[in-house]
Amino acid sequence: MKTLMIDLKWIPRALGLGLLAFAIFGPLTNLLLWAIAEKWYFPHALPLQYGFSYWVNVFSPRGNATGSLLMSILIASLTVVLSIGLAIPAGYALARLKLPLRGLILLILLIPQAFPNLPVYVNIARIFYQFGLNGTVIGVVLVHVTHGLVYAVWIATAAFSAIDRELEEAARSMGASAMRTFRDVTLPIAAPGLLASAVFVFLESLDEFTGTYFVGAPDISTLPLLLYTASSGGNYQIASITALILLIPSIAFMLVIERFLRADVLSKVGR
Template identity: 75%
Template sequence: MAFFIFGPLFNMLLWTVAEKWYFPYSLPLEYGFSSWTKVFAPRGGAVESLTNSLVVALLTVVVSLILAIPAGYALARLKLPLRGLILLAFLIPQAFPNLTVYVNVARIFYEIGLNGTIPGVVLVHVSHGLVYAVWIATAAFSAIDPELEQAARNIGAGAMRTFLDVTLPLAAPGLMASAIFVFLESLDEFTGSYFVGAPDVNMLPLLLYTAGAGGNYQIASITALLLLVPSLVFMAVVERFLKADVLSRVGH
C-alpha cells in the first residue's frame, strides 16, 4: 500500500525537477528547474490559473456556507417533514454522471450569459460543495446539546443572540471542516470548470489536463504539486477540527 500511495507521489516529484528522462533509465539523467520557470512565466498560465482557482474556491466556500448554515440548523433542530429526503436531495448532483449534467448546465449558462464567467463556475462548484457543507453542518448542529440553547433562552437571550453567542461558536469546528472540504472539492473540480469556464476562465485542473494530454509531464507534475500542497495542508486542519462526535452524527 505504501508503494501504491507514495510511489506515484515520488515519481511526480522527480518529474518536477527532471530535465532529461526517458526509457530505459529509471531515474532522470539531468535535473534542473527550467520547467518551473516556464510554468510561472507570464505566458505559462500557472499564476492566472492558480489565482482563478483560489478565487473560485473561496467564493464557493462563502456561498456554500451562506446556504448550508441555515439549512443545517433547520435540519438539525426542526422537525421537518421528509427530512431524510431533503438530505438525500443534496446528493443528486453526485448521483448522476458529471459529464451529462455539465453539458446541459453549460448550454443553459450560455443562454443566460454565465458560461465562461467566474460566477458561472462558482455556481457549478456550489452544486457539488453543498453536499459536504449541508451534511457536515447538520451533523455539527446536531452534536450540540439543545439544553445549552435552552439555558441561554432562560436567562433572557433571544433566538438570534442564542444562535450567535452559543450555537454558532460550538458548531464552528464542524463548519470549518465543511468549509475545507468544499474548498478542496472546488480546487480539484475539472469537469464543471471545463464545460462552464473554458476557455475564458483558466483553472489549475484545466492546465494540468492540457499539459498531461500534451505529454509535457514536467508541467503536469508541477501543476499537480500546486494542487496537492493545499490539499495536504487543509486535510491536516480537517483532522484537527472534525471530531468523532460530529462524524457520528453525519446523516442523522
C-alpha cells in the first residue's frame, strides 16, 4: 500500500509535465506539419498529402522570402551596431560613475516597453513621414533601436558592474591610461555580457513586426511582414515555413546566450 501511495504521488506531476510539454511542443508540431503539408483540411486530424512544393515556392524569386530574410538580417545587424554602440558608453557610465538619478535613468529606458506599441508606432510613423524616413531602412532601424536599447543598456550595465574594480586599478597602477584600461581590461571581460546583449537586440529586431509595418511597409519587406501577409491570406503552409525560418536563428542565438550570460552578470541587472 505504501508503494502504491508513493507511485500515486507522481500522477499530478506527470500530468503537469505532460500539459507543459503539450503547450510547448504542440504548436511546434502543428507548425512542422503545416510546413510539409500539401493537402490538409477539416475534419482530418493529419495532412492528407505531404511534400515540399511550398518550400520551393517560398524560396523562388516570386516568393520574396530570400529578399525578406536578407532585409531582416540587414536591419537587425544595423540595429545591433547602433544599439551596442550607444549601450557601451551608457552602460559603463551607469555602472562606474556616480550619476545622480541613476535608477530613474534605467527606469526611463523601460518607457518604450510600458506603452502599447500600436499608438506609439502610429505617431512615430507620422513624425517620420515629415522627415522622409517612412519606407526607408534607416527609419525602420531607428524604430527597432528604441526597443533594442532597453536590452542593450541594462545588460551592458550589468556586465560592467560585474567586473572587479581592482583589475582596473591594477592596470592603472601599472601606468595604463584610462582609455587603454578600458580597451585592454574592462571591455574584454565585459565582452560575454555584451555579446549576449547583442543577441537579444538582434532577435528583438528580427521578430519585430508592428514598428516595421507602420514605418517600413510597403517599401521594406521583412520576414515578419511576409509571415503576416501569408497568414492573413490563409496561406498557412507559407506562413509556417516563414515561422520556421525565424525560429532557427532564435534557437541558435538562445544557446549562445545560455553559454555566455553568466549568473554573476544576471545578478547585477537593475542594480
